[in-house]
Amino acid sequence: MPEIILPEVELNIYTPKKPVEVKVLENRVVTRESSPNFVRHITFDVSGTELVNKVRVGQSVGVLPPGEDERGRPHKLRLYSVASPSAGEEGKPHLISTTVKRTIEEIDNKLYLGVASNYLADLQPGDKVKLTGPSGRRFLLPENKHDFNYIFFATGTGIAPFRGMIMELFEEDFKNDCLLVFGCPYRTDLLYSDYFEELDRDHSNFSYLTAISREARRKDGGKIYVQTKLIDEKERFDALLDKPNTLIYICGLKGMEEGIYRELYTQGYHDYLEFRKDLPEDLSEVDSKTFRRAVKPSERLFEEVY
Numbered sequence: 008m009p010e011i012i013l014p015e016v017e018l019n020i021y022t023p024k025k026p027v028e029v030k031v032l033e034n035r036v037v038t039r040e041s042s043p044n045f046v047r048h049i050t051f052d053v054s055g056t057e058l059v060n061k062v063r064v065g066q067s068v069g070v071l072p073p074g075e076d077e078r079g080r081p082h083k084l085r086l087y088s089v090a091s092p093s094a095g096e097e098g099k100p101h102l103i104s105t106t107v108k109r110t111i112e113e114i115d116n117k118l119y120l121g122v123a124s125n126y127l128a129d130l131q132p133g134d135k136v137k138l139t140g141p142s143g144r145r146f147l148l149p150e151n152k153h154d155f156n157y158i159f160f161a162t163g164t165g166i167a168p169f170r171g172m173i174m175e176l177f178e179e180d181f182k183n184d185c186l187l188v189f190g191c192p193y194r195t196d197l198l199y200s201d202y203f204e205e206l207d208r209d210h211s212n213f214s215y216l217t218a219i220s221r222e223a224r225r226k227d228g229g230k231i232y233v234q235t236k237l238i239d240e241k242e243r244f245d246a247l248l249d250k251p252n253t254l255i256y257i258c259g260l261k262g263m264e265e266g267i268y269r270e271l272y273t274q275g276y277h278d279y280l281e282f283r284k285d286l287p288e289d290l291s292e293v294d295s296k297t298f299r300r301a302v303k304p305s306e307r308l309f310e311e312v313y
């Protein structure tokens with residue numbers, strides 16, 4: 008196992024008290040087919056600011072929505088993962104992009120729209136936005152990124168950092184293996200799938216698997232989730248998980264990590280985890296709370312869940 012050298016990163020060049028104003032360059036839908044969910048790829052032009060060349064994929068930027076909440080306080084900052092490679096969108100270091108899903112909820116017969124996501128999704132090219140950051144210092148590709156193989160597990164907009172990381176790897180002629188597993192409710196919610204399908208076609212060392220949870224079912228009647236792919240595509244995963252230089256990255260819905268940990272544990276891939284307590288071989292009687300207390304990621308597993 009080569010040493011994992013994480014890059015030094017810049018942090019909080021801009022803060023909520025001293026944000027930076029940048030321009031929206033592009034705001035487009037990223038689902039391929041018409042979907043009841045609205046997910047957008049938004050690119051900011053950060054020319055003339057300290058963010059140029061300073062934001063790494065895996066980091067986030069803060070967005071300060073204008074206006075105040077119902078109590079008259081300024082809206083709080085919301086963090087959005089960077090979806091562009093560290094070299095910038097289209098290789099331009101002054102362009103940083105992110106992936107935004109409109110948050111729409113119905114509570115007690117009333118519709119609630121998430122403040123920051125709907126503000127961002129409404130923006131037009133040329134509009135100005137206040138940003139902070141960058142933030143995050145661990146969920147990164149190693150400096151020596153070409154020494155490893157990667158398994159990326161994403162649900163929903165958790166795909167954002169992996170789009171940028173995968174672009175970064177393959178723009179640099181990545182020779183090791185990379186497997187992306189993306190989970191979403193319906194086929195219409197697949198994000199950036201044209202790009203990933205093309206990469207899968209053109210590169211024998213890249214595989215793209217989808218886990219669509221609300222269409223077909225598994226043989227046992229259960230839902231198809233990113234972690235059930237570890238069972239249903241076992242051979243493909245084994246080929247990677249067995250290698251001493253494979254790293255796992257998890258990003259998306261809070262809770263998804265537990266299913267992945269359980270499957271890794273059950274299959275004997277204990278190297279990706281660390282144990283605070285011993286666990287029985289068969290986890291079926293181990294409840295979620297006990298399991299979560301007993302395990303944490305090892306240095307080979309990176310996660311960002313929210």
Ligand code: A2P
Pocket residue numbers: 162163164190191192193196218219220221230232233234260261262263264266
């Ligand atoms: P479902 O909601 O059908 O149970 P999105 O963010 O676009 O809604 O997608 C999130 C995806 O993650 C959905 O397919 C969702 O399935 C799935 N999901 C929900 N809970 C878990 C979990 N505990 N582990 C893995 N995937 C999950």
